[in-house]
Amino acid sequence: MTEVNTCLEKLQLKWDKLAGVTTDGCPNLTGKNVGLLKRMQDKVTEINPEQKLTFLHCIIHQEVLCKTVLKMNHVVDVVTKVVNFIRARALNHRQFVALLEESESGHGDVGYHCTVRWLSLGKVLKSVWDLRDQIQDFCAQKGHAIPEFSDEEWVADLGFAVDVTALMNELNVKLQCKGVFVHEMYCAVKAFMRKLQLLSNQVKERVLTHLPTLKAATKAADRLQKYSKMLNALHGEFLRRFQDFKNLESEMQLVSSPFSCSVENAPSDVQMELIDLQSDPLLAEHFRSVSLLEFYSSLKEESFPHMRRHAQRILVLFGSTYVCEQTFSVMKFNKSKHRSSITDEHLSAVLRIATSDIQPDFNALVKAQNRLDYSH
Template sequence: MSLSKPAVKRKVGDEHRQFQEKWGVQYFFVEHRGTPTCLIYTEKVAVHKEYNLKRNCTTRHAEEYEKYQGDERANQVASLKTRLLRQQDLFKKATKDSNAAVKASYAVCELIDPVLSDPKWLMDLAFLVDITHDLNVLNKKLQGQGQLVSAAYDNVRAFCTKLVLWKAQLSQTNLCHFPACKALVDAGTPFSGEKYAEAISKLQEEFDHRFADFKTHKATFQIFADPFSFDVQDAPPELQMELIDLQCNSALKAKFREVSGEADKLGQFLRELTPSFPELSRRFKRTMCLFGSTYLCEKLFSTLNFNKSKYRSRLTDEHLQALLRVSTASSLKPNVTM
């Protein structure tokens, strides 16, 4: 009894199949890096076999590209080849740029490595991180719509008080409010409290210079914030008599407590004081006219840039003025009776 030999399995690589140039025009394929690639969908076919290319063409784009014949079909294939080459060039450029960026980052690391190893520089950076964080918190408090100048004064005064505390704590190497510095100290980095206490002193001087007007109007802001608890003896002489009458008015005092903490209602209350408080009313209105922040100015310029664009070149100055007035006056309410 004879046994038949098992069939030897063919390998695709042993068949030495090659891409035929005619397949490009027939099936919209091109050989790219040794692999047949569809010019339309950039799909790849693993085997150089006409049946596979034809099946891909028939199932994917035969109906759409069947209308191209002869020279028109050849031109279409050439156009698709050019597009494919451009895409590959773009990928090569992106890879080249990426490699250049990596090399540049290594070069920068070599340059800054001595700096990052300097404990004094690291501590300076940590202190800058901590103090900048606190300044950003203050900056956000001073922004926003409907910000009264008295509220801004309270926030600045609170920050100046914090500076006094931080200066004393830094002199004693107390870093409870400086987490970045504390992390370095815990890791063994030396810390000079007097050096950073001096930096806080310079920051105090800068705040005193920049907000000098606040100190000039300190009494006015305090009366505006709470006229019922302000010491009459510290008030200007022209306000003392009216202030006593106001503090002894139980009805107004109760109404003030109700609106306290709400900027809109508080402003409405102070604007509508009875005629028996003319000097206080004048002083309150003057205080409310002060801008607590540059929010309205920034909003106005943003609105101006949005409306006065190249697509709306026919806007006149009158139109633009009306647009700005309506868009920035968010508190306007239509006076319509039904």
């Protein structure tokens, strides 16, 4: 709390402007009595008793945690051991890469799986699936046979894991995009949950159109019932974990779809303004032709003060902590042992550019630099 307070003072940010806090969900942050969020709410309440903060658990972090309900450790552990056997020994690695070049498999190598990298598991599972014959032959030659690769049930589980992680990686990439508002992230999650329901029902009916790897791995009806239950369990885990976003859904809809939401269900302070908004055809046309930020910025303060304030509070919320993860990755890459002389000022500039979606005006920068050179 002391560090947060110091940071706000340094950046000259006011506590009464704080709308919400997004965390990774660890207990020392979210504790109800002495956690950071409780202390931040108490600090805000001292200034304005009516102000309530919105607390969210990073949507990407929750999505990654959801896959633990699939209980695919018996697949991931074997794949990890196989990859480590090939990659951790230099001779094995060189010989395996040479084998792939000779067989013209289309893959140049297999990658490591790292638990802190959100997309790595799906990519590793896919590469092992594509190269399973070459891997099995290579390991057998090395006296390191892999019996699981000959087990039909395990291979079917691997195929299922490849398809599910591919779908989750697709969702993950959507959630990592820059400039995505919290309601757009939650819409992507809701769409994914509907896909899980569809897949669960289709697998139960032995329809594997959207699970091509599983389709190639097995046709046993008894196994398909198991996978249908696993997809259903994954859907239930998504429902359980995203309650904080679910509680905010009506407020997000009011901002993202103001012309279609119900006036009766809207907060009382915006109901009259919402009626005026929905009754104006020019504003409806303007809403369809510009971005959300431009639309709410164009609303007159004297006519729609509560609507503007409500939009401000929702649009400034962070749906994830991805910008923090991205900053740490960029910092680790730039502040390496090979660049030990980089200054804090230059590092700060690099991080600012890497995590910003503002497009620089290069022509203006060049002209300014030229004028500076001429003056010297």
